[in-house]
Amino acid sequence: MQANNHLHKISPEKVVRGEKAWEEAKELIPSLCNKPLLLGRSNCTYEIRKSLSIELSSMGLNVVHEELNHDCCEIDLQRISSIAKHSFCDAIVASGGGKVLDAGKMIANRLNIPCITVPLSASTCAGWTALANIYSPKGSFIKDEILEKCPKLLIFDYSLVRKAPKRTLASGIADALAKWYEASISSGNSNDSLVQQAVQMARVLRDQLLIDSKTALQDPNSDAWIKVAEGCALTAGLIGGIGGAKCRTAAAHAVHNGLTQLDFKKKSLHGELVGYGILVQLRIEELLSKNQLALQTKKQLIDLLIDLDLPIDIQSLGLKSYKKKELEKACIFACRRNSEIHNLPFKVNENTLMEALLDANKLDLISSDKKSNR
Numbered sequence: 001m002q003a004n005n006h007l008h009k010i011s012p013e014k015v016v017r018g019e020k021a022w023e024e025a026k027e028l029i030p031s032l033c034n035k036p037l038l039l040g041r042s043n044c045t046y047e048i049r050k051s052l053s054i055e056l057s058s059m060g061l062n063v064v065h066e067e068l069n070h071d072c073c074e075i076d077l078q079r080i081s082s083i084a085k086h087s088f089c090d091a092i093v094a095s096g097g098g099k100v101l102d103a104g105k106m107i108a109n110r111l112n113i114p115c116i117t118v119p120l121s122a123s124t125c126a127g128w129t130a131l132a133n134i135y136s137p138k139g140s141f142i143k144d145e146i147l148e149k150c151p152k153l154l155i156f157d158y159s160l161v162r163k164a165p166k167r168t169l170a171s172g173i174a175d176a177l178a179k180w181y182e183a184s185i186s187s188g189n190s191n192d193s194l195v196q197q198a199v200q201m202a203r204v205l206r207d208q209l210l211i212d213s214k215t216a217l218q219d220p221n222s223d224a225w226i227k228v229a230e231g232c233a234l235t236a237g238l239i240g241g242i243g244g245a246k247c248r249t250a251a252a253h254a255v256h257n258g259l260t261q262l263d264f265k266k267k268s269l270h271g272e273l274v275g276y277g278i279l280v281q282l283r284i285e286e287l288l289s290k291n292q293l294a295l296q297t298k299k300q301l302i303d304l305l306i307d308l309d310l311p312i313d314i315q316s317l318g319l320k321s322y323k324k325k326e327l328e329k330a331c332i333f334a335c336r337r338n339s340e341i342h343n344l345p346f347k348v349n350e351n352t353l354m355e356a357l358l359d360a361n362k363l364d365l366i367s368s369d370k371k372s373n374r
């Protein structure tokens with residue numbers, strides 16, 4: 001018999017998804033609020049947010065606009081929370097990528113008002129979950145925070161998400177793939193039936209991504225695109241909701257968190273670093289458990305990452321410096337106390353991680369012609 005109780009925050013209260021989801025779902029918003037704060041960030045989503053705002057205003061809502069200046073960081077969270085509070089906003093409509101969605105959820109959580117998420121890419125499952133990552137203003141990961149609840153309403157409008165750059169979908173695929181690689185190793189032996197089922201869902205999602213990702217990226221009007229985009233933005237969130245805290249992240253996200261401590265020439269997306277983190281995790285498994293299955297799995301994964309134009313070697317991550325001294329900072333952060341890396345079933349220290357980080361893609365089985373195509 002299980003000794004402990006488990007609290008799950010499985011999904012948003014309502015999810016509206018489809019080609020014109022916004023058209024249908026916007027009608028639900030006036031019953032949730034009178035004065036929403038519409039949160040966004042990048043210039044490239046400005047026009048979309050402007051049109052959402054015009055439509056909300058035409059339904060009689062008094063819309064307040066704010067933009068993040070940085071990633072989801074404490075300075076922005078405090079500034080915008082204060083504006084929302086003093087303007088008497090009664091909901092947050094977060095419209096953008098993962099960091100905007102996370103910030104919107106956190107502000108709504110702090111003010112105890114509903115959050116409506118409108119993802120403008122399929123780069124993460126942040127529109128779904130009751131979790132948010134907090135970064136420093138320069139983009140270094142600080143911590144993740146568990147929120148009171150999932151969003152009140154998630155609007156996944158294909159026509160809006162399709163406008164996002166290709167790179168965001170590739171990044172979302174890597175992040176969604178990590179669900180299987182991390183949950184299967186951290187929770188694969190769990191006796192908890194919900195955790196077991198969540199891990200199996202992650203496996204089915206991985207298989208679907210292996211089959212459909214290439215077509216999805218090539219043709220945004222294909223059925224494959226819908227399956228893959230929803231897999232990344234919705235199913236990945238559902239897996240986290242069902243599996244709960246026990247269906248945990250492991251080394252792939254720990255590597256991401258460590259790498260964000262470094263300086264970048266060209267900023268990488270969350271999933272681009274997580275994808276490399278999966279390779280590092282598989283390399284750690286090879287080094288420490290001599291797991292031959294990991295070797296096979298890795299070959300399959302590397303082929304997919306190459307197809308999606310995602311980084312498979314450390315030099316492609318966009319870092320300012322690849323000196324060992326610099327990379328050590330990432331390893332120390334990734335191996336700090338309470339890091340997800342310690343969810344692995346064997347002990348990992350900074351030295352093993354450094355070794356895995358430097359030659360994550362090392363695999364005699366990889367055909368050299370495919371590698372040299374990059």
Ligand SMILES: [Zn+2]
Nearest residue numbers: 175253270274
């Ligand atoms: Zn992630």
